[in-house]
Amino acid sequence: MRRRLTLLVAATTTLVLVAFLVPLALLLRTVAQDRAVVAANADVQSLVSLVGTADPDSLRLTVDQLAATADRPVTVYLPDGTILGDQVAPTPAVRLATLGRSLTTSDARGREILVAVQGRADGTAVIRTFVSVAELNRGVHQAWAVLAGLGAVLILLGLAVADRLARRLVRPITELSVVSHRLANAELDARAQPGGPPELREVAGALNHLAGRIQDLLREERERVADLSHRLRTPLTALRLEAESLADPADTARVTAGVDALERAVTGLIRQARRRSAVPDGESAAADAARVVRERVEFWSVLAEDTGRAVSVDLATGPVAVGVAVDDLAAAVDALLGNVFAHTPDNTGFAVTLAVRAGGGAVVTIADNGPGMPAGLIHRGASQAGSTGLGLDIARRAAQASGGRLGLDTGSSGAVVTLELGPPATPVGPATPG
Incomplete structure (x- = not known):
C-alpha cells in the first residue's frame, strides 16, 4: 500500500509538472527569440535617420562601429550599389526591400531583418541585419x-x-x-x-x-x-459415602476407585478452567504415555471383567514421553476406551497397544472385535448412538496439540482407533514411577 501511494503521488506530480513546465519552456523560448529580434530591430532603427541624410563616408564609419558593437552582421545597401558594413551579397529579400518594403524572413540559419529607407535623392536604401539561431536561443537551454x-x-x-x-x-x-x-x-x-x-x-x-x-x-x-x-463435588461426596456403606469390600473398593478418578477429573477441570491455558507459561506439556495408558487400562479392566470382555494389552517398556499433559492424555484414553464399551455389546474383547512413534512420541492403538463404530463420530458433537459425540473429538484435540493425529478404521470385523502423539517440545527426564 505504501509503494502504491508513492507511485500514485509520483504519477500525479509528474503530470502536473509536465502540464506546467512544457508550456513555460515554450514561452521562455519565444520570449528569448522576441528579445533578440527586438534588439536587432533597435540597432537597425538607430541607423534609419542617418542612412536617409548622411553621405557615404560618414555613414560607413557609423555602420562599421555598430557592426563591431552589435555582435551581429549589419549591412547597408545604397541605391548606387555601394555596400557598407559587412560585405554580404544582396539576397532576394534585399532586392525586394529596395522596392520600398521592410520585411523579416526566416530560414534554418536564423532571421533576416530588412528595413527600407526612403527619402534619399538617389533612391531607396536598405539596412540589413541577421540574427542567428544561436542568438535567438541564447539562454534558452x-x-x-x-x-x-x-x-x-x-x-x-x-x-x-x-x-x-x-x-x-x-x-x-x-x-x-x-x-x-x-x-x-x-x-x-x-x-x-x-x-x-x-x-x-x-x-x-x-x-x-x-x-x-x-x-x-x-x-x-x-x-x-x-x-x-x-457443584459436582457434592454428589461425588454422597456417592463416596454410599460406596463406603456397601457390604462387599471388593465392590466398595471398586466404586471408591471410580469416584476417586471422577473427582480427580473434576479437580483437573476446575484447575484448567481457572488458568489461562492448559500449560503454564514457560513449560511444555509432557507425559509418560506408557504409565498413563497402563493406569487407564487397569481402571477399565474392572468393568471389562464385569462385562465379560477379554482385554489384550501390549505396552512399550520404559517411559515414552509425549507432548500432551497427563490429564489430557488420560481423558483421551478414557474417551477411546469408553467408546468401546458404548458401541460394542458385552463379551466383546478389545486390544490396547502402545508403540514408540518414529521421530519421537507414541502410537496408541485400540482395536475391538465388535461391529464397528458408526461413521461421523470423529466430528465434534456428532453421534449416532445417543452419546454426546465429544469422545473422539477430545482424543483428536489431544493428538493435534502434541503434533500428531487421530485415525479411525471401522468395518465389519471391528473398529481400530489410532492415536498418534508427538514428542514434547522440550526434552524431559525419566519419569518418576507412580
Whole structure:
C-alpha cells in the first residue's frame, strides 16, 4: 500500500509538472527569440535617420562601429550599389526591400531583418541585419535545464512527502494487524494504540473493545465451568459415602476407585478452567504415555471383567514421553476406551497397544472385535448412538496439540482407533514411577 501511494503521488506530480513546465519552456523560448529580434530591430532603427541624410563616408564609419558593437552582421545597401558594413551579397529579400518594403524572413540559419529607407535623392536604401539561431536561443537551454532541475526537485519532494504520509497511514494498519495476530494466538492482553486518521483510530478502538469483550466472555465461561465442576463435588461426596456403606469390600473398593478418578477429573477441570491455558507459561506439556495408558487400562479392566470382555494389552517398556499433559492424555484414553464399551455389546474383547512413534512420541492403538463404530463420530458433537459425540473429538484435540493425529478404521470385523502423539517440545527426564 505504501509503494502504491508513492507511485500514485509520483504519477500525479509528474503530470502536473509536465502540464506546467512544457508550456513555460515554450514561452521562455519565444520570449528569448522576441528579445533578440527586438534588439536587432533597435540597432537597425538607430541607423534609419542617418542612412536617409548622411553621405557615404560618414555613414560607413557609423555602420562599421555598430557592426563591431552589435555582435551581429549589419549591412547597408545604397541605391548606387555601394555596400557598407559587412560585405554580404544582396539576397532576394534585399532586392525586394529596395522596392520600398521592410520585411523579416526566416530560414534554418536564423532571421533576416530588412528595413527600407526612403527619402534619399538617389533612391531607396536598405539596412540589413541577421540574427542567428544561436542568438535567438541564447539562454534558452540554460533556462530549460533550470526548469528540469526544478521539476526533479519537486518530484523528489512530493515523493518524500507522500512516503511520509503513507508511512503514517500504513504504520497504524500494520500495528492493527500485529495486534489481531496476537489476539488470534490467545494473547488477550494485546491492545492497539489508536493512531493515524480518525477512521483507523476508530478501528483500533473497536479492536480493543472486541479484545476486552473476548476476555470478559472467556472469564465468564471459565467461571461457569469451574462453578459447574465444583457443584459436582457434592454428589461425588454422597456417592463416596454410599460406596463406603456397601457390604462387599471388593465392590466398595471398586466404586471408591471410580469416584476417586471422577473427582480427580473434576479437580483437573476446575484447575484448567481457572488458568489461562492448559500449560503454564514457560513449560511444555509432557507425559509418560506408557504409565498413563497402563493406569487407564487397569481402571477399565474392572468393568471389562464385569462385562465379560477379554482385554489384550501390549505396552512399550520404559517411559515414552509425549507432548500432551497427563490429564489430557488420560481423558483421551478414557474417551477411546469408553467408546468401546458404548458401541460394542458385552463379551466383546478389545486390544490396547502402545508403540514408540518414529521421530519421537507414541502410537496408541485400540482395536475391538465388535461391529464397528458408526461413521461421523470423529466430528465434534456428532453421534449416532445417543452419546454426546465429544469422545473422539477430545482424543483428536489431544493428538493435534502434541503434533500428531487421530485415525479411525471401522468395518465389519471391528473398529481400530489410532492415536498418534508427538514428542514434547522440550526434552524431559525419566519419569518418576507412580
